[in-house]
Amino acid sequence: MINITKIKGISNSYPEEVEGTNEWYFCREEADPCNDLYDAHEIFNRDGLFKGIIHHLIHYPDGKVHSPFQIQENVYVEKPIWNNEEFNFLVVDFQEKIIRITKYIPENEKLEIVTELSLVEVEDCYNLMLETTPLTLGRSGNEGFYEIIWPEKKKIAIGKTETVLFRDEDKLYLSEWYEDPEYHENVIVRDIQTGKIIEKSEGYLRRLPNNVYWKI
Numbered sequence: 001m002i003n004i005t006k007i008k009g010i011s012n013s014y015p016e017e018v019e020g021t022n023e024w025y026f027c028r029e030e031a032d033p034c035n036d037l038y039d040a041h042e043i044f045n046r047d048g049l050f051k052g053i054i055h056h057l058i059h060y061p062d063g064k065v066h067s068p069f070q071i072q073e074n075v076y077v078e079k080p081i082w083n084n085e086e087f088n089f090l091v092v093d094f095q096e097k098i099i100r101i102t103k104y105i106p107e108n109e110k111l112e113i114v115t116e117l118s119l120v121e122v123e124d125c126y127n128l129m130l131e132t133t134p135l136t137l138g139r140s141g142n143e144g145f146y147e148i149i150w151p152e153k154k155k156i157a158i159g160k161t162e163t164v165l166f167r168d169e170d171k172l173y174l175s176e177w178y179e180d181p182e183y184h185e186n187v188i189v190r191d192i193q194t195g196k197i198i199e200k201s202e203g204y205l206r207r208l209p210n211n212v213y214w215k216i
Contacts, residue, residue: 005063010056018057019207020082024106025058028079031071037092040076041125044094050074057087059106068104068111080104083132090130090137092119101130101137101150115150122149131167140164146172148192156195162188165205171198173205187215 007015013027032051034040044050052071057080059066068089069077078090083103091100097119104111114135122128127140128149137150146164148154158164158174165173170193176186189199206214 005061007058007063007065009065009067010058013056015058016079018080018082018087020209020211022209023060024080024082024087025060026080027056027058029054029056029071037076037078037090037125037128041092041094044074050076050094053077055079055089057104057106066104066106066109068102068109078129081130081132083135088114088130088132088135090128092125092128094119099137101135117150122147127163131164133167133169136167138164138167146174154192156190156192158190158195159188166207167192175204176200 010027013029015025015027018024018026030053032043034043034053040050040053050073052073052075054069054071054077057066074093074095076092080087080089087104089102089104091102099117099119101114102111103114122139123141129138130136131138136148139147139149140163144157144160146156146158156172159176161178162174162176165175170191172190172192174188174190176188178184184202185204186200186202187205188197190197204216208214
């Protein structure tokens, strides 16, 4: 017999698994429909108003909902990343032109600001996101490089079809797609200091709990 748990406090939203943990899910609540941070910034620049977006956290198996944020006009909250028993959120205030990197500790339901940056430090919000570990704010533009914005500043040349998967200390893991003639992907590991390729192999990486990754 199935067991249906009613999740209270969230409506019209589909729960998605948070990568790196098998006990947390997130739901998106938006007052102004948009695809991502870049779209939200475009809406604000065009209309002078973005109605807001947040993410709720749901714990498995009890179904308890954590809501670290309330919807605010002109504020975009990116989906959470799991980082050593806590969550990190990227928060962008378009009106104040501030980027906030925050952390949420579920155990005591405490939300803290890790650091604040000026939005003018980034060329635009295209593919602006947090990576781990260590916690890193980076941006993959269409200019052929990956830009680290915080906690250091660095640009690393990457291929046109490469996208960042995650950071592991001084190694940057990326996925590269190609068609030859069918669609395939490679896993590329680059030295974060030099940008040089350390390893390249065909396949996919899937992040699992407890810092385990499956290579397929």
